Amino acid sequence: MTTRITIRKPDDWHLHVRDGEMLKAVLPYTAKNFARAILMPNLIPPVRTTADCSAYRERVLAALPPGSKFKPLMTCYLTDDTDPDDVERGFRDGVFTGVKLYPANATTNSAAGVTDYKKVMRVLERMEKIDMPFLMHGEDTDPDVDIFDREKAFIDRHLSKWIKQFPKLRFILEHLSSKDGADFVKSAAPQVAGTITPYHMMLTRNDWFGHGLKPYMYVMPVIKTARDRTALRKAATSGEACYFLGTDSAPHPYSRKVSTNGVPGMFNAPVALETYTQVFEEEGALDKLEAFASLNGPKHYRMPVNEETITLERTPWTAPEEVKVAGPDERALVYRGGETIAWKVVG
Ligand code: DOR
Numbered sequence: 001m002t003t004r005i006t007i008r009k010p011d012d013w014h015l016h017v018r019d020g021e022m023l024k025a026v027l028p029y030t031a032k033n034f035a036r037a038i039l040m041p042n043l044i045p046p047v048r049t050t051a052d053c054s055a056y057r058e059r060v061l062a063a064l065p066p067g068s069k070f071k072p073l074m075t076c077y078l079t080d081d082t083d084p085d086d087v088e089r090g091f092r093d094g095v096f097t098g099v100k101l102y103p104a105n106a107t108t109n110s111a112a113g114v115t116d117y118k119k120v121m122r123v124l125e126r127m128e129k130i131d132m133p134f135l136m137h138g139e140d141t142d143p144d145v146d147i148f149d150r151e152k153a154f155i156d157r158h159l160s161k162w163i164k165q166f167p168k169l170r171f172i173l174e175h176l177s178s179k180d181g182a183d184f185v186k187s188a189a190p191q192v193a194g195t196i197t198p199y200h201m202m203l204t205r206n207d208w209f210g211h212g213l214k215p216y217m218y219v220m221p222v223i224k225t226a227r228d229r230t231a232l233r234k235a236a237t238s239g240e241a242c243y244f245l246g247t248d249s250a251p252h253p254y255s256r257k258v259s260t261n262g263v264p265g266m267f268n269a270p271v272a273l274e275t276y277t278q279v280f281e282e283e284g285a286l287d288k289l290e291a292f293a294s295l296n297g298p299k300h301y302r303m304p305v306n307e308e309t310i311t312l313e314r315t316p317w318t319a320p321e322e323v324k325v326a327g328p329d330e331r332a333l334v335y336r337g338g339e340t341i342a343w344k345v346v347g
């Protein structure tokens, strides 16, 4: 049995670190294990322009532990009014790594998202021209679509058309949650790639509300069936270049998660890399972990791979139940908090 594994330092291609005291509390967990991370722009107010983004990047850098070499990669929150010239300027100046689509009201802080795709076609055209990646929360928010079918509906109604309309645009279907999503990405690779979270590979909807309701497992896209989970595990551990790591770690104050109208998002940064490693071990695919965590993402984003390495050992430890946050937020629940975690980062 393998008890120790060393891989190139990974990157997290989908991450929420928020702002203010929450940012300070959660960022060190990612900066410790990941060299870079794509930071989501769904703040209140959202990160909509190059100016918003430069200011947010400064706040992120200021929240890093002293001496950290972690590099935040920033994204532009797409709205009906996004200016293609500002997007291009931000990309050329190295401020934006990509543009992020939130369909309006699809998830947390997406009220300012896109209401009518016709309005953003000019932005997509420009991105195709300048070779700028397009990151998508790929869910159709039509109220007639069942919440478990939203990913498939988005692919069928929109993405399958866009890949033909913009043949040179590079797409990332984020937080794949279904067999349909995983299959589509493979069929449309290398133009389309997909990120996979640790929890969509660990949990099913039975875990979420089959034996008591677990509010912390409420995420968007929602956790689906065992069949979907199996497909995602096979996809991630296949080593195929179209699948890569994106934790979607998304902390919220405890009171907003555990509420009669709770918000979606699961804070998993403290256990993310260890959980991925467990999944790859369970699938007999530890030899593919480096491709998923450290090679496939940079390839799709056309960035160099990291030169540093990270080592994990099979040494059990207990995950913290929560992380303290200064001020009124007080604390954020941690995914797998209190559980024994099999793998530990040791160097
Ligand atoms: O569960 C989610 N939480 N999904 C998202 O798409 C957004 C995220 C958040 O910002 O909390």
Ligand code: ZN
Residues within 6 Å of the ligand: 014, 015, 016, 040, 248, 250
């Ligand atoms: Zn997210």
